[in-house]
Amino acid sequence: MMNSAFFTALEKICPAERILTRDAQLLPYESDALTAFHLKPGAVVLPESEAEIIDTVRLCHEMAVPFVARGSGTSLSGGSLPIPDGLVIALNRLNRIKKLDPEQRIAVVEPGVVNLHITQAAAPYGLYYAPDPSSQSICTIGGNIAFNSGGAHCLKYGMTSNHVLGMKVVLADGALTQFGCESVEGVGIGPDLVGLFVGSEGLFGIALEITLRLMPQPELYRTVLAAYDDLGRAGDAVSMVVASGLLPGAMEIMDRLAIKAAEASVAAGYPDAEALLIVELEGEAPQVQAEFEQLRGIIEDSGAFELRVANSEEERDRIWKGRKGAFSAVGRLSPDYIVQDGVVPRSRLGEALLAIGALKRQYGLDVANVFHAGDGNLHPLILYDGREPGALERAEELAGEILALCVSLGGSITGEHGIGMEKREYLPAMFSEEEIDIMQALRRAIDPKEIANRGKMFPGGEAPALKQQGMHPLEKQGIISRE
Amino acid sequence: MGPVARIQALVRESERVHVRGNGSKPALHIHAAAAAPVDLSALNGVIDYQASEYTITAYAGASVADIAAALAEQGQYLPFDPLFPAEATIGGTVAANLSGSRRFRYGGVRDFILGAQVVDGRGRAFRVGGKVVKNAAGFDLSKFLVGSLGQYAIMTELTFKVFPDVPRFRSLRFNYGTLDAALKAIYFSNQNVYELDALDLLPAEDGWSLLARLGGYEETLPRRTERFADGMMQGAAACAVSEVADEASLWDPLAGLPGRYLCKVVLGPRQIPALDALIGNASRRYGVGGNLAWIASDDCAEIEQALKQLGLSGLCLRGDRPTPIIGRPVDNVLAQRVKQVLDPQNKLV
Amino acid sequence: MATAIEKCVHCGFCLAACPTYSLLGEEMDSPRGRIYLMKNVLEDKLPAEEAQPYIDRCLGCMACVPACPSGVAYGDLLVGYRALQEKERARPPLDALARKMMIETLPYPRRFRLAAAAGKIGAALAPALPDAFASMLSLLPDRLPPPRPLPAVLPAQGDRRGKVALMLGCVQQALAPEIAYAAAHTLAANGVEAQIPQAQGCCGSILLHIGAAEQAQQIARRNLEAIPSDVDAIITTAAGCGSGIKDYALLFKGEPDQDRAADFAHKAMDFSAYLAELGLREARGFDSEVRIVYQDACHLLHAQGHEAEPRKLLASIPNLRLLNIADAGMCCGSAGTYNIDQPKIAAELARRKVESILAVEPDMVVSGNIGCMAQLRQQLKSSGNPLPVMHIAELLWQAHQR
């Protein structure tokens, strides 16, 4: 419990001025990038060293105080939402790159380091950190680890998990451990613990030090922007690219509404179209040139009514800026939105998009689609106005239907944003009761008091500031049931 | 009773059980001679292959060769390049985490496993991970299986991400007078734009060799190869560079490694000089740009001692040892917690 | 204000650009946090005094505005909020005194000269004074330069390519009259007739910046009267004045002068942007290579979006080598009266800025804003590297004269 004994002990770990308890200090930590949920934490602590984090976690364990680690609070699933009467451990001051070894292509960083800063630090050596969530300019490696974050360029070289070689963590019960190694091989001898920890959504403990793999900057990018008068046709083009044996670095699709938002935001100069497909090839120049000739042929045959090729770094940046800012740009079109993150098998993309189109008409809500087409990871943005009574609930319900759709097509409810607070009721759509039991048991084996990010990922409990109205859409469809 | 139910029953009824695939890595089984053997022979073959999805699902007992053949028909491959391509089962490859030289290009087993169906030490059959190329739901126990040596759960089915393969390869050999010079060349290459399919380091008659492989389109390879050779010679001069025939044996990291014992050690290239100085009598090859050591020798004690001295752990694949782990013992509190949940009675050995 | 708040989707993209966030690493000192605090105050969920320290720490540098994909008009929100709070705000006595002094002296060149002279005497007392006073004193030069008078009209040389009115700036005209002098002559040398209305006053943006809206309006009205309407552009040589004048439309919203103010605001243009658009007549440049760092003033870069223009001008000068520094868009900590209000943060920002400047080993630093120049000069001096710091107008004038 967060009583005075707790605070007295906490002040021995961290000076009082770094323990935030006043309203004006706590309110800004109320929510992450999913504003549908907000909850004022009991306190926020700003550690400045690894030792302070370890001691804080140990104290929380001893006194059974729930905590949530927080990076930059850009989670889109409520992952860094505070816990009632819980502590927020904000890691932003642990933002040092401890080691950069370009010869071995590795970097060792603290958890609060911003994703893009690693790439910036590695750039003088011709290297970069590959996973590029659209939020890369601000999201932290700690947050990336919690969700196994990906980005537009994860088709070829994988997500966060594929780039973490080793880490030091404090488990929720205070145990300190280290796994992986400073070798590009990553897993040493024994099971891949890095792979297990990455994607655990902050439920296992806090990553304190992370060893990352760096990659050589591609010598050449060839970026193609194709415009279609039909969303399905853009989806088919993706299948054609895949069937050709090409392995692009990125394949992204935006629909009309998303194009409009991006255009309003960064004036990327996108063509007026129902759908845009961005395909980017990357690698050694001679190889990429040859692939590009092949790609051009494919896109020309795919029914695109306009084809643009970026001929300079600026033109490429412009194409990507529109895509990367698309989520927040939707804020220009609507006061509130929910982003979904379901995955469908790539071959069923067209089907999924049609179904989403039908659903949005049924619910009378706008949905903008921006997605990682290369791996079937959809990002439908459901637009609503929170001031309108019942709008949030309708949006939530529509979101639920989209998730159910992804599962029924053989996909997943989340590709990279995680379950967090938002999708915890949908976990049973993906896993059997026994599978969830096993995960719960694992969680309790690591965190017997369930203090680390309590209330996230697993179904159950009341969501703060948001009550489910009536039956959950998955319940209606008989996919989940409540006792 | 189906094959999975039989495994479940066996686990429930036995005190100790042990999985053996095709036995391509004999040292992994010696310690478990007394345990009830799990028979995977019924769990053989590809279950579902979606070339357009870049995914393949196969039974854990499927041979790596069969999987590779199915993929090759569609111009695809397993980019982690399973070791023992002729003998190994896919389950054994995952359990022992064994990739070959081509792993250098895109990643190892952990980077391509997507999900699995398993039976744990309590006889429960369940699924971990997913079947689509991207999935962030739930704890990723499928990655945890990589290197788990069958001691946490028995895999019955595995799903992988696969990639299109490239049509042509060319291989180069660079010779260096000293290990140091060869390592410098690796460091130079690491900071350049070259995208190599493989890069291995091995002792040669009068010094050290770097073997490099480039893959791509026929028409671009000559230029890329030449450029790479020139760049390397300018950036980190070798005594000699020559193109070598791109044969399978060249890229089998174990091909030239005789000796009763064979083990794999994971390390960073900077650790190579210290290790190499201590195992001068063994035959060895450093794969994945110097991030992995394959060591073979008749003298196991020398290897063991060297590893202990440097705080490294290794996995013995060949040779009669009481346990496959060699060097610094492997023990981790997080792994123990998983064991506690999946196999509290330590049935899986 | 409401729309600015509503438009914020809490994505956090602005955090990366915010100097106070990068320094303090806490959400209350980020744009997103401040917007959320202002929202809570406006919705009566949080007492204004509680939020105030964090709003006060905002530099007003506007780096968060271009960083926001959602188009949140943070500047409008901040100005509106500050004006609203100012009415109700009781300040601690010393702060109130400093503020009063600032309101009454800064905008008036003559009074400011006097106060500065007095401050010189007070410098000996600096260590005994609270931070706010101390830093105000430390910014003042040892001795005020003599005035550089300008005629009411400086005719264009050669073919006339344009006709502009030149704003002199208040603090600037007292501390560095050579800037307006150089600007006027550079314009003339490039074929632009410069009118220099003698009745003009301070633009009022310093007052707006600290929430003294009423006084700001009074002063702005004087300018509406004084500046002729038949000019192509109204040229400013201080970044803050430029963006302050651009805010005139907002300042007079709903008032009879609204249209005139909007027209005035529309014509206001920074010196470097105007000349870059016009194109320099040939400058002789330097005899041997001069390495230069161009320091972006926040109110040029973020508020007015002039990133390329000053660089384009500099690049057209022979033998001038423009260097890139790390975090070029980060505020140097000067930001209007920030130095005076938040001396500690300002000092740390200045330290970081000078560190990244020195890292590229320049011969001199050029900026488009006197506040930044004073800040950098002082920091360079205390770091033991007193490089010359010049206004871009001065540099152009020098390059032209050679």
Ligand SMILES: Cc1cc2nc3c(=O)[nH]c(=O)nc-3n(C[C@H](O)[C@H](O)[C@H](O)COP(=O)(O)OP(=O)(O)OC[C@H]3O[C@@H](n4cnc5c(N)ncnc54)[C@H](O)[C@@H]3O)c2cc1C
């Ligand atoms: C506009 C926008 C675009 C986005 N685009 C993408 C995208 O393209 N791809 C993508 O994958 N995501 C994307 N995201 C989501 C988000 O940016 C990622 O999930 C990111 O990884 C979160 O990082 P963060 O630092 O903000 O973490 P937070 O939101 O602060 O925290 C996220 C989770 O991480 C945990 N955590 C934080 N630090 C640690 C640590 N050291 N150890 C253990 N757990 C920790 C927290 O407890 C929490 O559960 C986007 C978000 C926004 C707002």
Ligand code: SF4
């Ligand atoms: S970038 Fe814009 S929308 Fe995002 S948090 Fe900042 S102000 Fe709000």
Ligand code: SF4
């Ligand atoms: S104006 Fe500057 S200091 Fe203020 S919130 Fe925006 S970026 Fe931060």
